[in-house]
Amino acid sequence: MPQGQPLTVPNDGLTTRARRNTPVLAVHTGPGKGKSTAAFGMALRAWNAGMSVAVFQFVKSAKWKVGEESAFAALGKLHDEQGIGGAVEWHKMGSGWSWSRKSGSDDDHAGAAAEGWTEIAGRLAEQRHDFYVLDEFTYPLKWGWIDVDEVVDVLVNRPGGQHVVITGRDAPQRLLDAADLVTEMAKLKHPMDAGRKGQRGIEW
Amino acid sequence: MPQGQPLTVPNDGLTTRARRNTPVLAVHTGPGKGKSTAAFGMALRAWNAGMSVAVFQFVKSAKWKVGEESAFAALGKLHDEQGIGGAVEWHKMGSGWSWSRKSGSDDDHAGAAAEGWTEIAGRLAEQRHDFYVLDEFTYPLKWGWIDVDEVVDVLVNRPGGQHVVITGRDAPQRLLDAADLVTEMAKLKHPMDAGRKGQRGIEW
Numbered sequence: 001m002p003q004g005q006p007l008t009v010p011n012d013g014l015t016t017r018a019r020r021n022t023p024v025l026a027v028h029t030g031p032g033k034g035k036s037t038a039a040f041g042m043a044l045r046a047w048n049a050g051m052s053v054a055v056f057q058f059v060k061s062a063k064w065k066v067g068e069e070s071a072f073a074a075l076g077k078l079h080d081e082q083g084i085g086g087a088v089e090w091h092k093m094g095s096g097w098s099w100s101r102k103s104g105s106d107d108d109h110a111g112a113a114a115e116g117w118t119e120i121a122g123r124l125a126e127q128r129h130d131f132y133v134l135d136e137f138t139y140p141l142k143w144g145w146i147d148v149d150e151v152v153d154v155l156v157n158r159p160g161g162q163h164v165v166i167t168g169r170d171a172p173q174r175l176l177d178a179a180d181l182v183t184e185m186a187k188l189k190h191p192m193d194a195g196r197k198g199q200r201g202i203e204w
Numbered sequence: 205m206p207q208g209q210p211l212t213v214p215n216d217g218l219t220t221r222a223r224r225n226t227p228v229l230a231v232h233t234g235p236g237k238g239k240s241t242a243a244f245g246m247a248l249r250a251w252n253a254g255m256s257v258a259v260f261q262f263v264k265s266a267k268w269k270v271g272e273e274s275a276f277a278a279l280g281k282l283h284d285e286q287g288i289g290g291a292v293e294w295h296k297m298g299s300g301w302s303w304s305r306k307s308g309s310d311d312d313h314a315g316a317a318a319e320g321w322t323e324i325a326g327r328l329a330e331q332r333h334d335f336y337v338l339d340e341f342t343y344p345l346k347w348g349w350i351d352v353d354e355v356v357d358v359l360v361n362r363p364g365g366q367h368v369v370i371t372g373r374d375a376p377q378r379l380l381d382a383a384d385l386v387t388e389m390a391k392l393k394h395p396m397d398a399g400r401k402g403q404r405g406i407e408w
Contacts, residue, residue: 028238032387037245038238044248045241045271048278049405067249074252074288075278084278131405163405182392183236189386199226201253201335201367 023161025179029138029171032185039133039165040068046163047075047085051130056120057092058113058136058168067201086130091116113140117151127160138168141175152178227365229383233342233375236389243337243369244272250367251279251289255334260324261296262317262340262372271405290334295320317344321355331364342372345379356382 026042028035043053055072069090076088091098093112099119117140123129140146152174155164166175176182230246232239247257259276273294280292295302297316303323321344327333344350356378359368370379380386 030390032389033385034232034238034242034245034387034389037249038242038389039245040248041238041241041243041245041272044244044275046405048271048275051405067252068245071248071252071279071289074282075275078278078282085275176392179393181237183238184390184392185236185238185242186234186388186390187386188380188388189383199228201250201255 022180023158024163024165024181025155026163026165026181026183027138027171027176027179028165028167028183028185029169029176030184030186031169032187034185035167035169036068036135038183038185039135039167040072042165043072043131043133044075046131047072047079047088049086051086051163052089052128053086053131053133054089054123054129055091055133055135056116056137057090057094058116058134058140059093089129091119110140110143110145113145116140117146121154124154124158124162124164127162130162132162132164134164134166136168137166138171138175141172142168142170148172148174151175226384227362228367228369228385229359230367230369230385230387231342231375231380231383232369232371232387232389233373233380234388234390235373236391238389239371239373240272240339242387242389243339243371244276246369247276247335247337248279250335251276251283251292253290255290255367256293256332257290257335257337258293258327258333259295259337259339260320260341261294261298262320262338262344263297293333295323314344314347314349317349320344321350325358328358328362328366328368331366334366336366336368338368338370340372341370342375342379345376346372346374352376352378355379 026039028038040055043055047053053072055069069092072088072090075085076090078084079087093109093116096112097116097119100115120132120134124132141148141151156178158164166179171182230243232242244259247259251257257276259273273296276292276294279289280294282288283291297313297320300316301320301323304319324336324338328336345352345355360382362368370383375386
């Protein structure tokens with residue numbers, strides 16, 4: 001794919017350099033595979049550019065996606081020990097966020113999701129990272145655990161050059177409207193439909 | 205996303221273990237972003253599972269996707285020096301494939317693409333790698349530089365447990381028919397449409 005030339009140049013008073021540095025809010029949605037995988041691929045690129053990467057997984061299963069977590073741990077170690085790439089933080093809801101002191105019930109998924117979002121909003125305000133992956137974040141939005149208007153407001157008004165990628169099915173329209181980049185992954189064919197099982201190195 | 209349960213169990217005489225180890229032929233197509241990025245995300249997961257990863261980029265530009273190449277070089281080094289993850293090879297058509305002795309004209313893209321495919325077919329026959337990314341491979345197929353029937357035949361009959369992911373727009377129907385997993389990336393919104401320029405760490 002050749003490097004894209006803009007079809008139009010907006011009358012926004014920005015120089016090409018400024019426009020080039022505009023942070024991206026991306027949403028990967030739709031029923032197909034590749035939403036999270038493409039987000040982690042983007043994070044890999046950001047890591048390579050020396051950006052500080054933070055992943056927040058709004059998922060319950062500890063097993064799922066452990067492959068990416070482990071690979072990014074290796075990349076974060078490369079940064080910490082050899083100064084290659086960017087710093088990496090990986091947080092998952094699982095049985096409580098890693099920063100949380102709460103030892104309470106694992107069953108309050110709504111509370112845990114809201115706590116995750118509060119933490120992210122705080123980090124965005126203080127510009128803690130350069131590149132955020134909010135993995136499976138559309139589900140707590142869909143289920144009403146986190147207020148969509150507040151999320152859109154925080155994201156649209158986030159300071160600095162922070163990139164944010166959000167994944168998950170059924171992204172709310174207000175989030176799509178606010179996003180700069182929306183890709184819908186459509187499932188044309190999936191091996192599990194043919195009775196295959198997920199396998200290590202492919203599905204996780 | 206919970207780990208999937210197959211909707212049906214095929215009457216193929218395979219055990220669950222055998223079915224779990226069935227190699228995948230995946231195609232990422234469609235006009236949206238994320239086709240290559242998701243393929244590299246899958247490669248990251250394969251690397252983490254200790255698979256030998258080989259990427260073949262059927263693109264002309266040396267600049268494009270240099271971020272992924274550099275990140276995978278770091279991962280390959282982790283494997284070679286510390287035994288973490290799998291081995292990584294990265295080949296791009298650019299101004300001649302790295303294995304090629306030809307110093308001839310850079311302008312014979314059709315010839316270079318055909319040479320790339322011949323090399324890949326040979327490696328598949330000898331089961332050289334575990335996980336192949338054939339990036340932007342649909343274009344030489346579309347342009348008639350490489351024969352689709354031959355490609356499908358080689359892929360469908362490839363020996364062992366080799367996974368193959370092919371990316372690019374307008375994948376030929378015969379390839380889609382042969383694939384186990386097809387995801388179409390649809391473009392709902394793209395910042396370049398709004399006159400933004402590509403930026404380091406995001407587009408490459």
